Amino acid sequence: MSDIPPSENSEPNNDIVTSTGQTSWSDLYRKEDWWAIWLGAIILTVGFLAVYVARPEDVSEQVAKIESLRSEIRELKSTEAPDEEVLKAKRDEVSSIESKITSNPLKPWLTKIEKWEASPLDAYYKPGKTDEDPPTCLFIPVLGVFVVCALLFGLGIQCTEGKGGPFL
Numbered sequence: 001m002s003d004i005p006p007s008e009n010s011e012p013n014n015d016i017v018t019s020t021g022q023t024s025w026s027d028l029y030r031k032e033d034w035w036a037i038w039l040g041a042i043i044l045t046v047g048f049l050a051v052y053v054a055r056p057e058d059v060s061e062q063v064a065k066i067e068s069l070r071s072e073i074r075e076l077k078s079t080e081a082p083d084e085e086v087l088k089a090k091r092d093e094v095s096s097i098e099s100k101i102t103s104n105p106l107k108p109w110l111t112k113i114e115k116w117e118a119s120p121l122d123a124y125y126k127p128g129k130t131d132e133d134p135p136t137c138l139f140i141p142v143l144g145v146f147v148v149c150a151l152l153f154g155l156g157i158q159c160t161e162g163k164g165g166p167f168l
Contacts, residue, residue, distance in 0.1 A: 030160055039152050040154070043151065047106070052107070062097050062100070065097060069090050069093055069097075109144040110137055110141055110148065111142060111144075112145070113138060114138065124137065124138045150168060
């Protein structure tokens with residue numbers, strides 16, 4: 001303990017915060033920490049459902065084909081002098097099948113901006129796949145990300161503080 005005696009004019013220190021440590025069910029929608037968990041769970045669930053619903057009907061057949069191609073690639077690599085052109089063709093086929101079964105159905109509405117070097121406006125245009133293809137405008141997908149974030153954060157603020165309307 002301190003050897004300094006309290007002064008005659010000392011008042012109790014009201015700056016100290018104490019917590020009783022009790023929790024309740026309302027903490028699940030009233031506390032910021034729980035809202036971080038809920039919002040993350042919502043984002044993951046929507047993403048999973050979007051990809052699951054958009055998967056091709058023959059996904060199991062395509063996965064089996066990928067596994068078959070990968071075993072062929074392993075066999076080719078185990079030979080003394082593997083044919084690099086055949087290996088590349090099989091790898092390209094695997095990549096092509098994987099891109100078909102793992103496409104993102106939300107990509108047209110949600111995206112991130114691109115890199116830029118000179119002007120920040122360059123970040124909002126994705127270059128075409130070839131030089132002849134025109135660039136793709138990313139304003140709408142970036143706006144989609146903004147709207148989704150605003151709605152999720154507004155929901156969180158509404159449930160914790162009841163001020164979601166003014167936030168939006």
